[in-house]
Amino acid sequence: MAVTATSAAFFELVIGSLFYGLFLTLAIFSNMLYIQRIGRSQGTRSRRTLMRIILRKPMIVGGLLITLLISARWVLDVIDTTHGFLNSSDRELYFTAPLRPRAVVELGLISASVFICDIMIIYRLWIVWNRSFVVVLFPMLALLGLLATGIGGTYQLAVDRPGDSMFTGKIKDWIAPEGVFNLVTNLYATGLIAYRICVTKCGLSGAAIIRVKTGNDLSRFLATIVESSALLSVSIIIEMITYSIKSPFHWFVLGNLGSISGISFMLINVRVALGWSQSDEPIVxxxxxxxxxxxxxxxxxxxxxxxxxxxxxxxxxxxxxxxxx
Known part of the structure; x- marks a missing residue:
């Protein structure tokens, strides 16, 4: 069966709802773990004091912002897709040329959620590398490029002419650079975090090698995948490939990119909340x-x-x- 914009939008809503449900479950679970852990560490302090401590945690604040953005985007997606199937006279044109307010806001919410997720990934890179600003300088520059292209692409979609699509309108001049900046940021952070985890868990160079007993090879592999947010990097690569070949499947990948970025971030959040990950304290x-x-x-x-x-x-x-x- 050939993939069309209509079928891609339908499956994006169905599969995207499953992704959103998984993301929301992880978000609630990680926040509960965080709050319980902070409550145990702070003892019998007042709720107001505990709340101030909780809201000073970047991982919690970032998680709340991502949850709001992804939830708002999912609600708009349900409304927009339902309207396209029930009220549109030409479904294929409706989903191929998304020059409508709901689609513009959706793209803005996806770009914002990915942007915040990249901020938190860079923050994890900074923590894992013992608060080294030199290490995060390059991804911070790429992050600024991602912000500029995200804003530009959302604005261009709002002012494109009727009949233009994501593949033929001027927005294509923004989509490609945005994907490049996003991919560069994630691959850079993924590689350095994975390298740091391997060095930390497999040994330190020198006359004597310190090895940390943290489980079998499978658990170490999964920990590296989660900490480096490799799932998001793979999704970005697929999104760029489908866009470059002008495949309608691009709608499916792009629509789920925000939820996948949130899932990647929440998996890291769960590890941190459980104490299985590098904490905010500098490593040895x-x-x-x-x-x-x-x-x-x-x-x-x-x-x-x-x-x-x-x-x-x-x-x-x-x-x-x-x-x-």
Missing amino acids: SASKIVFNADGTLSVPARALTDIEVDNGTDREAGKITLTDV
């Missing part, structure tokens, strides 16, 4: 690993709880002293 660095005079090794106790030493030759375990540095 090689400069904090100290060899004592008696041959023992001192490392920060809050960073490593179950470690072993590989001396690179006979793999004998060494004596380790945990210190709170």
